[in-house]
Amino acid sequence: MKNELLTIGPFTVYGYGLMIGIGVIAAYLTAEMRAKKQGLDNGERVFSLVIWCVIGGILGAKLLYLITQYREILADPAEIFRDFADGFVVYGGIFGGILAGWLYCRVLKLPFLKYFDLVMPSIALAQGFGRIGCFLAGCCYGQPTNSCIGITFTDSAYAPNGVALIPTQLISSALDFLHFGLLLFLARKCKADGQVAGFYLVFYSAGRFVLEFFRGDLVRGSVGALSTSQFISIFTFFAGIIMVVCLGRRRAISAEDESH
Known part of the structure; x- marks a missing residue:
């Protein structure tokens, strides 16, 4: 549980940043491999x-974090520009990644739902590595x-030190890796474009809603008795269900029309 993994002169390798980098690379490699199998990749x-x-x-992660901190920002607008490297909401x-992907597909006239599923x-997978980074840094603690x-932290800038905490970061990481495997399995079973993405929203939302009850950091904001993430999870859970059902029905109707 050490965020500063290696220091060479003025250069320091941080565990959180390293895990984020590994997660992005792993996400790219797996997406590229699957895209080639599906004929969706032209090399770039x-x-x-x-x-x-x-x-x-x-x-998007930074923007949502700033929204959760609106009271502090209204009291001191300079909070927006402090420690940009800290403070993100998954x-x-x-949402920001999905919007950017939609815009990319829109500009290049690509089938968004196919790439959404991809x-x-x-x-x-990337989130699984990212949560390991959270564990190394001590943020998102239980x-x-x-x-x-x-798990007891002894030198964390985020988690309370000297107190045994629920390792919500590692639990979340394990669930993310399991989520990755389950989605790959469903990708071979789902017939309608967009259903895999819908299942992602369903599973992630359900897991996140439950896990939030065991989180100990309070900086994420709240909506009534729920944390911000729990509140959002309710909507994304049902949005995912609607996607799976409606896209499946649309696919079935199209297949029926083609058979006639």
């Missing part, structure tokens, strides 16, 4: 799509616990 298309999604994801990254398993799974 997936790479450009990933770059668009990464940029959109970073901006849901903002998901990218979302890779997003789950509530205090007396159970045997408790």
Whole structure:
């Protein structure tokens, strides 16, 4: 649990940044491999799509974080420009990445739903590595616990040190890797474009809603009795269900019309 992994002169390798980088590379490689199998890649298309999604994801994650901190920003607008490298909300990254991907497909006149399905398993993979980075940095930590799974930080700038905490980062990472494998399995079973992406929203939303009950960091904001992420999870969960059902029905109607 050490964020500063290696220092060479003035250059320091941070665990959080390293895991994010590994996650992005893993996401790109898996998406490119699957794109070639599906005939969706021309050598540069997936790479450009990933770059668009990464940029959109970073901006979206930061924007949603700033929205959750609107009271502090209204009191001191300079908060917007402080520590840009800190403070991101995953849901903002998901929405920002999806919007950027949609714009990319729109500009190049590509079938968005096919690329949506292509990218979302890779997003789950990247999130798995990203949560390991959270663990190394000590952010996104869990509530205090007396159970045997408790993890104690001793030199974290984010988590309370010297207190056994639920390792929500590692639990989330394990769920993300499981999510990745499940989506790859469903990608072989789903017939309608967009259903894999819909299942991503369903599974991620359900897992995130439950896991939020065990989070101990309070900086994420809240909506009533729910955290911001739990509140959003309700809508994304049902949006995912609607996507899976409606796109499946549309595919079935199209197949029936073609048979006639």
